[in-house]
Amino acid sequence: MKRSIWRDFTIGIIEENPLFTLVIGLCSALAVSSKVENAIFMGVAASFVMVASNILVSVIRKMVPNQIRIPIFIVVIASFVTIVDLTMKAFFLAGYEALGVWIPLIVVNCMILGRAEAFAYKHGVIRSIADGLGKGLGYTLVIFIMAIIRELGGTGQIVAFENTIISLRGFQPPQILQSFPGAFFTFGILMGLLQKLQRKGE
Protein backbone atom coordinates (compact mmCIF):
# COMPACT_ATOMS: atom_id res chain seq x y z
CA MET A 1 0.00 0.00 0.00
CA LYS A 2 1.33 3.40 -0.96
CA ARG A 3 1.78 5.92 1.83
CA SER A 4 0.01 9.22 1.35
CA ILE A 5 1.99 12.45 1.11
CA TRP A 6 0.39 13.68 4.31
CA ARG A 7 1.61 10.52 6.02
CA ASP A 8 5.15 11.15 4.71
CA PHE A 9 4.96 14.48 6.47
CA THR A 10 3.38 13.47 9.78
CA ILE A 11 5.43 10.33 10.35
CA GLY A 12 8.52 12.47 10.94
CA ILE A 13 6.97 14.23 13.89
CA ILE A 14 6.49 11.35 16.33
CA GLU A 15 6.74 7.80 14.97
CA GLU A 16 9.92 8.47 13.01
CA ASN A 17 11.12 11.51 14.90
CA PRO A 18 14.78 11.93 13.88
CA LEU A 19 15.90 12.54 17.45
CA PHE A 20 13.68 10.39 19.65
CA THR A 21 12.99 7.42 17.41
CA LEU A 22 15.70 7.28 14.76
CA VAL A 23 18.21 8.80 17.25
CA ILE A 24 20.29 10.61 14.62
CA GLY A 25 21.58 14.17 14.52
CA LEU A 26 21.95 14.23 18.29
CA CYS A 27 25.13 16.24 18.84
CA SER A 28 23.82 19.49 17.41
CA ALA A 29 20.50 19.00 19.20
CA LEU A 30 22.19 18.62 22.56
CA ALA A 31 24.49 21.58 21.92
CA VAL A 32 22.03 24.22 20.73
CA SER A 33 19.11 23.37 23.02
CA SER A 34 20.42 25.48 25.91
CA LYS A 35 18.59 28.57 24.60
CA VAL A 36 15.16 28.80 22.99
CA GLU A 37 16.35 31.41 20.51
CA ASN A 38 19.23 29.22 19.33
CA ALA A 39 16.92 26.24 19.04
CA ILE A 40 14.60 28.16 16.72
CA PHE A 41 17.48 29.38 14.52
CA MET A 42 19.00 25.91 14.37
CA GLY A 43 15.67 24.24 13.69
CA VAL A 44 14.92 26.56 10.80
CA ALA A 45 18.46 26.28 9.37
CA ALA A 46 18.58 22.48 9.57
CA SER A 47 15.03 22.11 8.20
CA PHE A 48 15.82 24.40 5.29
CA VAL A 49 18.94 22.43 4.41
CA MET A 50 17.05 19.16 4.72
CA VAL A 51 14.14 20.22 2.50
CA ALA A 52 16.46 21.83 -0.07
CA SER A 53 18.81 18.86 -0.25
CA ASN A 54 15.85 16.45 -0.41
CA ILE A 55 14.42 18.37 -3.37
CA LEU A 56 17.70 18.50 -5.28
CA VAL A 57 18.65 14.90 -4.56
CA SER A 58 15.20 13.77 -5.65
CA VAL A 59 15.41 15.81 -8.88
CA ILE A 60 18.82 14.50 -9.90
CA ARG A 61 18.38 10.96 -8.55
CA LYS A 62 17.96 9.34 -11.97
CA MET A 63 21.13 11.00 -13.30
CA VAL A 64 23.32 10.15 -10.33
CA PRO A 65 25.43 7.03 -10.84
CA ASN A 66 24.92 4.69 -7.90
CA GLN A 67 28.65 4.35 -7.11
CA ILE A 68 29.25 8.05 -6.51
CA ARG A 69 25.93 9.01 -4.97
CA ILE A 70 27.32 9.62 -1.48
CA PRO A 71 29.97 12.19 -2.55
CA ILE A 72 27.32 13.91 -4.67
CA PHE A 73 24.90 14.05 -1.71
CA ILE A 74 27.65 15.51 0.44
CA VAL A 75 28.46 18.18 -2.16
CA VAL A 76 24.75 19.07 -2.42
CA ILE A 77 24.32 19.27 1.36
CA ALA A 78 27.58 21.17 1.89
CA SER A 79 26.55 23.72 -0.74
CA PHE A 80 23.21 24.40 0.93
CA VAL A 81 24.84 24.62 4.34
CA THR A 82 27.37 27.13 3.02
CA ILE A 83 24.55 29.16 1.48
CA VAL A 84 22.77 29.18 4.86
CA ASP A 85 26.03 30.08 6.59
CA LEU A 86 26.80 33.03 4.29
CA THR A 87 23.20 34.26 4.31
CA MET A 88 22.95 34.16 8.09
CA LYS A 89 26.27 35.99 8.41
CA ALA A 90 24.93 38.77 6.17
CA PHE A 91 21.35 39.07 7.41
CA PHE A 92 20.96 37.36 10.82
CA LEU A 93 24.18 38.15 12.62
CA ALA A 94 22.79 37.43 16.09
CA GLY A 95 21.79 33.92 15.09
CA TYR A 96 25.03 33.40 13.23
CA GLU A 97 27.12 34.34 16.25
CA ALA A 98 25.00 32.36 18.69
CA LEU A 99 25.14 29.13 16.68
CA GLY A 100 28.78 29.54 15.66
CA VAL A 101 30.35 26.30 14.52
CA TRP A 102 27.04 24.42 14.61
CA ILE A 103 25.93 25.87 11.28
CA PRO A 104 28.85 24.48 9.24
CA LEU A 105 28.47 21.26 11.22
CA ILE A 106 24.99 20.74 9.71
CA VAL A 107 26.98 19.25 6.80
CA VAL A 108 27.92 16.23 8.87
CA ASN A 109 24.55 15.93 10.55
CA CYS A 110 23.67 12.36 9.67
CA MET A 111 19.97 13.24 9.83
CA ILE A 112 20.28 15.14 6.53
CA LEU A 113 22.51 12.69 4.69
CA GLY A 114 20.29 9.95 6.07
CA ARG A 115 17.15 11.44 4.52
CA ALA A 116 18.91 11.96 1.18
CA GLU A 117 20.08 8.35 1.11
CA ALA A 118 17.03 6.64 2.64
CA PHE A 119 14.22 8.70 1.15
CA ALA A 120 14.92 11.37 -1.44
CA TYR A 121 17.12 9.08 -3.55
CA LYS A 122 14.21 6.67 -3.95
CA HIS A 123 11.16 8.95 -4.07
CA GLY A 124 9.67 11.76 -6.13
CA VAL A 125 10.08 15.47 -5.44
CA ILE A 126 6.73 16.12 -3.74
CA ARG A 127 7.09 13.19 -1.35
CA SER A 128 10.68 14.21 -0.62
CA ILE A 129 9.55 17.71 0.31
CA ALA A 130 6.91 16.24 2.64
CA ASP A 131 9.52 13.97 4.20
CA GLY A 132 12.02 16.82 4.66
CA LEU A 133 9.41 19.12 6.18
CA GLY A 134 8.14 16.44 8.55
CA LYS A 135 11.58 15.39 9.77
CA GLY A 136 12.64 19.03 10.03
CA LEU A 137 9.57 19.87 12.08
CA GLY A 138 10.14 16.82 14.28
CA TYR A 139 13.73 17.91 14.90
CA THR A 140 12.77 21.53 15.56
CA LEU A 141 9.96 20.59 17.96
CA VAL A 142 12.23 18.41 20.06
CA ILE A 143 15.05 20.96 20.39
CA PHE A 144 12.45 23.67 21.03
CA ILE A 145 10.88 21.70 23.91
CA MET A 146 14.32 20.79 25.27
CA ALA A 147 15.39 24.43 25.08
CA ILE A 148 12.31 25.58 27.01
CA ILE A 149 13.06 23.08 29.79
CA ARG A 150 16.79 23.82 29.85
CA GLU A 151 16.61 27.60 29.60
CA LEU A 152 13.72 28.07 32.00
CA GLY A 153 15.04 25.44 34.42
CA GLY A 154 18.70 26.39 34.10
CA THR A 155 18.56 30.18 34.14
CA GLY A 156 15.12 30.88 35.61
CA GLN A 157 13.97 32.82 32.55
CA ILE A 158 13.49 32.65 28.82
CA VAL A 159 14.98 35.47 26.81
CA ALA A 160 14.40 35.35 23.06
CA PHE A 161 14.93 38.07 20.46
CA GLU A 162 15.78 40.60 23.17
CA ASN A 163 12.49 40.09 25.03
CA THR A 164 12.11 38.34 28.33
CA ILE A 165 9.22 35.98 27.74
CA ILE A 166 8.98 34.25 31.10
CA SER A 167 10.84 34.94 34.29
CA LEU A 168 10.53 32.82 37.41
CA ARG A 169 10.87 34.76 40.65
CA GLY A 170 12.31 33.33 43.81
CA PHE A 171 13.59 30.26 42.04
CA GLN A 172 17.19 29.16 42.36
CA PRO A 173 17.89 27.59 38.96
CA PRO A 174 19.98 24.41 38.88
CA GLN A 175 22.77 25.35 36.51
CA ILE A 176 23.33 21.76 35.48
CA LEU A 177 20.41 22.02 33.06
CA GLN A 178 22.44 24.52 31.04
CA SER A 179 25.49 22.29 30.77
CA PHE A 180 25.95 19.17 28.65
CA PRO A 181 25.03 16.66 31.38
CA GLY A 182 21.77 18.57 31.73
CA ALA A 183 21.19 18.14 28.00
CA PHE A 184 21.58 14.38 28.35
CA PHE A 185 19.24 14.22 31.35
CA THR A 186 16.57 16.28 29.62
CA PHE A 187 16.87 14.29 26.42
CA GLY A 188 16.78 10.92 28.18
CA ILE A 189 13.76 11.75 30.32
CA LEU A 190 11.80 13.15 27.37
CA MET A 191 12.68 10.13 25.25
CA GLY A 192 11.57 7.77 28.02
CA LEU A 193 8.27 9.62 28.46
CA LEU A 194 7.56 9.46 24.75
CA GLN A 195 8.29 5.73 24.66
CA LYS A 196 5.93 5.16 27.57
CA LEU A 197 3.15 7.14 25.90
CA GLN A 198 3.61 5.22 22.67
CA ARG A 199 3.52 1.84 24.45
CA LYS A 200 0.27 2.81 26.12
CA GLY A 201 -1.27 3.58 22.75
CA GLU A 202 -0.57 0.12 21.41
Place this chain on the structure above:
Amino acid sequence: MKKVFYFLRLSLTLMLVCGIAAGTLAATYSVTQPIVEKREKEELVKKYEDLLKLFQTEGAELVENLEALEKGREVIEGLEAVFNVNKGDERLGVAIMTGANGYGGPVKATIAIDDDGVIVGVNVLDISGETKGVGSKVVEEPGFIEQFIGKTVNDPIQINTDIDAISGATISSRAVIQDVSDAAKVYREFAGDVE
Protein backbone atom coordinates in the same frame (compact mmCIF):
# COMPACT_ATOMS: atom_id res chain seq x y z
CA MET B 1 38.75 0.08 -22.59
CA LYS B 2 35.13 0.06 -21.54
CA LYS B 3 36.18 0.21 -17.92
CA VAL B 4 38.32 3.27 -18.53
CA PHE B 5 35.40 5.14 -20.05
CA TYR B 6 33.23 4.09 -17.16
CA PHE B 7 35.56 5.57 -14.58
CA LEU B 8 36.07 8.63 -16.71
CA ARG B 9 32.31 9.13 -16.81
CA LEU B 10 32.05 8.87 -13.01
CA SER B 11 34.88 11.36 -12.50
CA LEU B 12 33.45 13.79 -14.99
CA THR B 13 30.01 13.60 -13.39
CA LEU B 14 31.47 14.34 -9.99
CA MET B 15 33.54 17.15 -11.42
CA LEU B 16 30.47 18.68 -13.05
CA VAL B 17 28.51 18.52 -9.77
CA CYS B 18 31.37 20.17 -7.87
CA GLY B 19 31.68 22.82 -10.57
CA ILE B 20 28.00 23.72 -10.36
CA ALA B 21 28.20 23.82 -6.56
CA ALA B 22 31.26 26.08 -6.66
CA GLY B 23 29.52 28.43 -9.08
CA THR B 24 26.42 28.66 -6.90
CA LEU B 25 28.49 29.37 -3.82
CA ALA B 26 30.55 32.01 -5.60
CA ALA B 27 27.31 33.75 -6.60
CA THR B 28 25.99 33.63 -3.02
CA TYR B 29 29.29 34.92 -1.69
CA SER B 30 29.34 37.86 -4.08
CA VAL B 31 25.90 38.89 -2.80
CA THR B 32 26.54 38.48 0.92
CA GLN B 33 30.18 39.60 1.17
CA PRO B 34 29.58 43.33 0.45
CA ILE B 35 26.92 43.39 3.18
CA VAL B 36 29.27 41.74 5.68
CA GLU B 37 32.13 44.06 4.77
CA LYS B 38 29.97 47.15 5.05
CA ARG B 39 28.79 46.12 8.50
CA GLU B 40 32.29 45.28 9.68
CA LYS B 41 33.49 48.68 8.56
CA GLU B 42 30.66 50.41 10.40
CA GLU B 43 31.48 48.42 13.52
CA LEU B 44 35.11 49.43 13.26
CA VAL B 45 34.17 53.10 12.95
CA LYS B 46 31.99 52.76 16.03
CA LYS B 47 34.85 51.10 17.94
CA TYR B 48 37.08 54.05 17.06
CA GLU B 49 34.41 56.46 18.17
CA ASP B 50 34.32 54.66 21.51
CA LEU B 51 38.07 55.03 21.61
CA LEU B 52 37.92 58.77 21.02
CA LYS B 53 35.65 59.07 24.05
CA LEU B 54 38.51 57.77 26.19
CA PHE B 55 40.38 61.01 25.59
CA GLN B 56 37.46 62.72 27.30
CA THR B 57 37.06 65.47 24.84
CA GLU B 58 34.59 66.44 22.17
CA GLY B 59 35.50 66.94 18.55
CA ALA B 60 38.72 64.95 18.41
CA GLU B 61 39.59 63.23 15.17
CA LEU B 62 41.80 60.38 14.01
CA VAL B 63 44.57 61.04 11.49
CA GLU B 64 46.51 58.10 10.18
CA ASN B 65 50.23 58.15 10.96
CA LEU B 66 51.58 56.17 8.03
CA GLU B 67 55.22 56.78 8.82
CA ALA B 68 54.94 55.23 12.27
CA LEU B 69 52.91 52.37 10.82
CA GLU B 70 55.55 51.60 8.22
CA LYS B 71 58.41 51.70 10.69
CA GLY B 72 56.47 49.81 13.31
CA ARG B 73 55.57 47.01 10.91
CA GLU B 74 59.23 46.17 10.54
CA VAL B 75 59.41 45.16 14.19
CA ILE B 76 55.82 44.18 14.94
CA GLU B 77 54.19 41.83 12.49
CA GLY B 78 50.60 42.24 13.63
CA LEU B 79 50.59 46.03 13.63
CA GLU B 80 47.57 47.22 11.65
CA ALA B 81 47.14 50.93 12.14
CA VAL B 82 48.60 53.92 13.94
CA PHE B 83 46.46 57.02 14.40
CA ASN B 84 47.20 60.41 15.84
CA VAL B 85 44.31 61.70 17.89
CA ASN B 86 44.11 65.40 17.11
CA LYS B 87 41.95 68.21 18.35
CA GLY B 88 42.48 71.29 16.27
CA ASP B 89 46.24 71.75 16.03
CA GLU B 90 46.91 69.93 19.26
CA ARG B 91 47.72 66.26 19.48
CA LEU B 92 46.06 64.47 22.38
CA GLY B 93 47.64 61.08 21.90
CA VAL B 94 47.71 58.05 19.65
CA ALA B 95 45.54 55.02 18.96
CA ILE B 96 47.35 51.89 17.86
CA MET B 97 45.67 48.82 16.44
CA THR B 98 47.62 45.59 16.55
CA GLY B 99 47.00 41.85 16.70
CA ALA B 100 49.28 39.36 18.44
CA ASN B 101 48.59 35.68 18.00
CA GLY B 102 46.25 34.09 20.49
CA TYR B 103 44.79 30.63 20.68
CA GLY B 104 43.32 30.48 17.19
CA GLY B 105 44.49 33.51 15.27
CA PRO B 106 45.30 37.12 15.98
CA VAL B 107 43.62 38.83 18.93
CA LYS B 108 43.14 42.36 17.63
CA ALA B 109 43.05 45.28 20.01
CA THR B 110 43.21 49.04 19.81
CA ILE B 111 45.24 50.75 22.49
CA ALA B 112 44.78 54.43 23.24
CA ILE B 113 47.80 56.23 24.70
CA ASP B 114 47.73 59.92 25.61
CA ASP B 115 50.58 62.32 24.92
CA ASP B 116 52.08 61.77 28.37
CA GLY B 117 52.55 58.10 27.48
CA VAL B 118 49.73 56.91 29.73
CA ILE B 119 47.52 54.08 28.51
CA VAL B 120 43.97 55.42 28.65
CA GLY B 121 42.09 52.62 27.00
CA VAL B 122 42.27 49.13 25.55
CA ASN B 123 39.57 47.89 23.19
CA VAL B 124 39.75 44.24 22.24
CA LEU B 125 38.22 44.09 18.75
CA ASP B 126 38.50 40.60 17.39
CA ILE B 127 38.49 37.44 19.47
CA SER B 128 36.85 35.23 16.85
CA GLY B 129 39.69 32.72 17.09
CA GLU B 130 39.43 32.30 20.86
CA THR B 131 37.30 29.69 22.59
CA LYS B 132 33.84 30.97 23.51
CA GLY B 133 33.43 31.19 27.26
CA VAL B 134 37.15 30.66 27.90
CA GLY B 135 39.42 32.93 25.83
CA SER B 136 36.53 35.29 25.23
CA LYS B 137 36.71 36.20 28.94
CA VAL B 138 39.41 38.74 28.09
CA VAL B 139 36.57 41.00 26.94
CA GLU B 140 33.81 39.64 29.16
CA GLU B 141 35.63 40.21 32.45
CA PRO B 142 36.06 43.98 32.74
CA GLY B 143 38.63 43.63 35.51
CA PHE B 144 41.18 42.19 33.12
CA ILE B 145 41.34 45.16 30.75
CA GLU B 146 41.20 47.65 33.64
CA GLN B 147 44.60 46.44 34.80
CA PHE B 148 46.24 48.22 31.87
CA ILE B 149 44.59 51.58 32.36
CA GLY B 150 46.85 54.20 33.90
CA LYS B 151 50.08 52.36 33.24
CA THR B 152 52.64 54.26 31.19
CA VAL B 153 54.43 52.99 28.12
CA ASN B 154 57.59 52.58 30.20
CA ASP B 155 55.96 50.43 32.89
CA PRO B 156 56.72 46.72 32.72
CA ILE B 157 53.68 44.64 31.76
CA GLN B 158 54.71 41.06 32.43
CA ILE B 159 52.09 38.35 32.65
CA ASN B 160 51.20 37.36 36.24
CA THR B 161 53.68 39.80 37.78
CA ASP B 162 52.18 43.09 36.57
CA ILE B 163 49.01 41.86 34.92
CA ASP B 164 46.99 38.93 36.25
CA ALA B 165 46.02 36.56 33.44
CA ILE B 166 42.54 35.09 33.39
CA SER B 167 42.82 31.60 34.78
CA GLY B 168 42.12 29.04 32.10
CA ALA B 169 42.67 31.62 29.39
CA THR B 170 46.39 32.21 29.68
CA ILE B 171 47.06 32.17 25.94
CA SER B 172 44.34 34.69 25.12
CA SER B 173 45.41 36.86 28.07
CA ARG B 174 48.99 36.72 26.88
CA ALA B 175 47.92 37.84 23.40
CA VAL B 176 46.21 40.94 24.80
CA ILE B 177 49.23 41.70 26.99
CA GLN B 178 51.43 41.33 23.91
CA ASP B 179 49.15 43.74 22.02
CA VAL B 180 49.53 46.35 24.74
CA SER B 181 53.29 45.98 25.03
CA ASP B 182 53.62 46.12 21.22
CA ALA B 183 51.60 49.31 21.21
CA ALA B 184 53.78 50.74 23.98
CA LYS B 185 56.86 49.88 21.93
CA VAL B 186 55.43 51.60 18.84
CA TYR B 187 54.64 54.64 20.96
CA ARG B 188 58.11 54.78 22.54
CA GLU B 189 60.03 54.31 19.33
CA PHE B 190 57.97 55.78 16.53
CA ALA B 191 54.80 57.51 17.52
CA GLY B 192 55.62 59.27 20.77
CA ASP B 193 55.79 63.01 21.26
CA VAL B 194 56.92 64.40 17.94
CA GLU B 195 58.41 67.64 19.18
